[in-house]
Amino acid sequence: MADSYSMCKIIYHPGYCKYDLGPGHPFDPRRVEMVLDLLKEYGYLKEPIKPDIVQPNDLLSIHDQTYINVVEAASRGEKILNIEDYGLGTIDNPVSLGMAVGARYQAGGTLLGARLLIEKKAEKVLQLGGGFHHARRRMAEGFCIYNDVALAIKEMTNAGWHVAYLDMDVHHGDGVQEIFYDAENVMTISIHESGEYLFPGTGWLNELGKGMGRSLKLNLPLEPFTEGESYIEVLDGILPKALSWFKPDAIVVQAGADAHFSDPLADLLLTTQDFEKYFRRIIRLTDEYCRGKALFTLGGGYSLTAAPRIWTILYMVLLNIDIPAELPLSWKERWEKKIGKQLPDFLHDVYPAFDPVQRKEEISRNNRELVHRLLDAVIADWL
Numbered sequence: 606m607a608d609s610y611s612m613c614k615i616i617y618h619p620g621y622c623k624y625d626l627g628p629g630h631p632f633d634p635r636r637v638e639m640v641l642d643l644l645k646e647y648g649y650l651k652e653p654i655k656p657d658i659v660q661p662n663d664l665l666s667i668h669d670q671t672y673i674n675v676v677e678a679a680s681r682g683e684k685i686l687n688i689e690d691y692g693l694g695t696i697d698n699p700v701s702l703g704m705a706v707g708a709r710y711q712a713g714g715t716l717l718g719a720r721l722l723i724e725k726k727a728e729k730v731l732q733l734g735g736g737f738h739h740a741r742r743r744m745a746e747g748f749c750i751y752n753d754v755a756l757a758i759k760e761m762t763n764a765g766w767h768v769a770y771l772d773m774d775v776h777h778g779d780g781v782q783e784i785f786y787d788a789e790n791v792m793t794i795s796i797h798e799s800g801e802y803l804f805p806g807t808g809w810l811n812e813l814g815k816g817m818g819r820s821l822k823l824n825l826p827l828e829p830f831t832e833g834e835s836y837i838e839v840l841d842g843i844l845p846k847a848l849s850w851f852k853p854d855a856i857v858v859q860a861g862a863d864a865h866f867s868d869p870l871a872d873l874l875l876t877t878q879d880f881e882k883y884f885r886r887i888i889r890l891t892d893e894y895c896r897g898k899a900l901f902t903l904g905g906g907y908s909l910t911a912a913p914r915i916w917t918i919l920y921m922v923l924l925n926i927d928i929p930a931e932l933p934l935s936w937k938e939r940w941e942k943k944i945g946k947q948l949p950d951f952l953h954d955v956y957p958a959f960d961p962v963q964r965k966e967e968i969s970r971n972n973r974e975l976v977h978r979l980l981d982a983v984i985a986d987w988l
């Protein structure tokens with residue numbers, strides 16, 4: 606009998622590479638090329654399903670018509686007055702030719718993932734792209750233009766589903782939260798470094814949703830320098846309770862890799878081992894509380910030496926492949942030349958991965974306190 610792992614479908618399109626915000630921009634398309642090349646080198650790459658590009662009108666369930674027109678015109682090289690009002694032409698979201706095409710291919714991939722689950726053609730889906738969780742209805746933000754995750758969630762709710770959204774990216778999933786802030790059929794859970802220290806500065810405990818969506822928007826703003834043990838303790842304190850109460854029809858996971866200790870844009874201290882442990886936990890919880898259905902996307906993750914390894918591990922966990930110890934030498938040499946950085950010898954981090962952290966106990970205690978305060982705030986509504 607086929608188990609749930611064998612039902613995992615992989616989605617990718619070469620058109621994703623058109624989402625290139627220019628040389629030196631952290632959102633580097635090579636991160637995913639490195640994953641595909643590594644899987645090929647190991648002999649584990651199965652042919653991904655290629656999504657169709659979404660058409661601009663397909664984005665209207667999430668984005669405003671004027672905003673879509675501006676993005677498409679700017680992407681064709683047309684000059685737009687006051688483009689900054691739409692969050693474009695900034696350092697984070699510079700205008701680049703073809704960016705809308707890349708964004709629509711990526712949105713098409715995440716949307717296809719939702720459809721495969723709805724049509725029972727897959728139990729688990731890994732979309733090797735997407736995760737543009739900062740994009741708002743009428744504004745680009747934080748490297749994100751079109752909110753593919755919101756589009757996929759909307760497709761599921763249109764099919765009558767209740768959806769849980771877990772945002773593992775180190776930055777708060779503000780765009781997705783805002784779009785579904787009053788939705789009673791979408792629970793969002795974002796675990797991130799506190800907005801006191803990190804973009805976008807939101808994602809506080811008291812952002813709980815409004816109206817029928819009250820107590821369904823959960824935020825866990827962690828202390829900087831939080832290690833994996835505390836991160837996992839926090840998620841374990843919330844996720845099983847939240848999912849067992851909400852009983853979603855599926856979970857959408859934004860599996861950003863920027864909570865890794867080597868990420869240049871943030872300060873959490875997860876190792877690849879922590880990511881593996883948590884990917885396995887999510888799959889177990891999906892099977893227990895979410896009818897076995899999960900759609901994983903990628904997201905942030907700006908360490909070229911870490912993000913490709915983390916997403917390769919995610920692929921292997923989802924496809925039930927034993928994690929190999931070493932990185933293939935030929936892959937390592939090829940990519941060291943291309944990215945100009947030394948890559949490690951092993952797929953997993955080697956201990957000790959970083960220097961001991963001062964205040965470790967205090968950080969864990971404060972994070973634990975977050976869980977208690979969040980549960981205190983929502984538990985009356987959950988009963």
Ligand SMILES: [Zn+2]
Pocket residue numbers: 774775776861863904905906
């Ligand atoms: Zn991020």
